[in-house]
């Protein structure tokens with residue numbers, strides 16, 4: 001049995017590193033609000049990522065670009081209030097760190113101070129190294145994110161699998177090593193060939209968390225609303241749905257509407 005169950009107060013970056021050494025897989029999910037974060041924390045999730053995918057699943061935007069730093073802080077604060085065990089990682093949103101490293105640091109500090117989260121995540125490699133280093137030098141743990149980086153969607157043009165060609169795969173491996181050397185505590189690899197993700201996980205010592213990157217890595221992450229089947233139009237190959245809450249919620253709401261309209265609800269026992 002794993003030692004990392006509810007008898008441990010809080011998952012830390014050091015525990016994640018130990019888990020990699022002990023070949024114990026890391027389970028990470030996104031979370032954006034208090035109620036669902038409470039459920040996934042109680043279930044024993046290791047990391048809750050307050051992802052900028054909130055822009056899609058919470059706000060209904062087509063991309064992750066519109067979400068603001070204030071909005072990320074709002075979501076992160078709600079999750080932090082719920083999470084007693086999980087490490088909470090918060091995405092630095094588009095535009096809050098790419099421009100210059102001083103602005104990056106002040107964005108990261110705002111997240112840490114105003115939400116109480118434990119770390120930040122940033123998309124990119126060598127291009128944003130200066131910002132990563134400055135944030136790390138302030139004592140803020142940073143998770144990297146390579147491969148498909150949705151904040152650069154207009155540069156890529158599509159959400160297809162990244163790093164299939166040798167040159168891009170070589171740069172990805174180099175970037176992973178740069179992030180490790182800089183002091184990042186983990187890296188998310190999104191939508192890249194499984195053999196490349198496995199190679200990265202073997203060649204760097206920090207935990208590699210995959211999404212659409214096969215099972216040769218140190219852990220997995222999914223968007224909560226996708227794996228619960230709340231979203232139902234998005235069906236990439238890597239997504240395993242553990243429920244169909246879209247249909248369940250819709251069915252419950254339809255039943256409620258029917259009960260209200262037919263005067264079945266509230267009944268005698270449900271009133272004062």
Ligand code: KIV
Pocket residue numbers: 030049050051052053054091188190211221222223
């Ligand atoms: O924002 C997000 O949900 C993410 C995950 C897909 C890793 O970055």
